[in-house]
Amino acid sequence: MFTGIIQAMAPIVSIDKQDKLWRFGMRFTGSLKEHLKHGASVAHNGVCLTVAHQDDEIVYFDVMDETLQITNLSQCAVDDILNIERAMRFGDEVGGHILSGHIAMTATLIERAATPTNSRLRFSCDPRWMKYILPKGFAAIDGASLTIGEVGGDWFEVYLIPETRSLTTLDSKPLHSAYNIEIDSQTQAIVDTVERVMAQQGNR
Known part of the structure; x- marks a missing residue:
């Protein structure tokens, strides 16, 4: 489980592309590497990956074909920087929201409006997911837990404070980039349950 509070940004130093x-290979230093064990879970741009091997500062993670199809990791190249969060531990302060690291879809950055103090990002996404994205709700975007602002039929907005802008890659990616989105599981469960109940009542 994760909190959506990005701990660091780390570079990709190698990508070994095998069949599916x-x-x-990620360069982890300092607290990212401390007490990191084989089999541990680490979120990369919000995607939960498992430590497969370690070699000094290089930590290796396997990414399955299904994950590559759903997330923006398939678009990554050596030297790209990813948002990293280690799995939460019991007793840690939860400053964000409880996340699973399971990405629902990607959204495309279609507009950015920056000021000296904040930045507004607008994303477009498949309309079928918009029922789970509500004003003042939250979503994890490339691993960072953010409050949803304005919402349209196939788009939504978030605002970034200076801290988020400096500690993540969210505000440095070019327009039309794909961002990983994890929706609020509780919101999804409520919406799906209400839809199912209404459908059952309609069939009576």
């Missing part, structure tokens, strides 16, 4: 499986 990519192995990412």
Whole structure:
């Protein structure tokens, strides 16, 4: 489980592309590497990956074909920088929201409006997911837990404070980039349950 509070940004140093499986080599230093064990879970741009091997500062993670199809990791290249969060531990302060690291879809950055103090990002996404994205709700965007602002039929907006802008890659990616989106699981469960109940009542 994760909180959506990005701990660091780390570079990709290698990508070994095998049949339906990519192995990412990531350079982890400092607290990212401390007490990191084989099999541990680490979120990369919000995607939960498992430590497969370690070699000094390089940590290797396997990415399955299904994950590559759903997320923006398939668009990554060596030297790209990813948002990283280690799995939460019991007793840690939860400053964001409880996340699973399971990405629902990607959204495309279609507009950015920056000022000296904040930045507004507008994303477009498949309209079928918009029922789970509500004003003042939250979503994890490339691993960072953010409050949703304005919402349209196939788009939504978030605002970034200076801290988020400096500690993540969210405000440095070019327009038309794909961002990983994890929706609020509780919102999804409520919406799906209400839809199912209404459908059952309609069939009576």
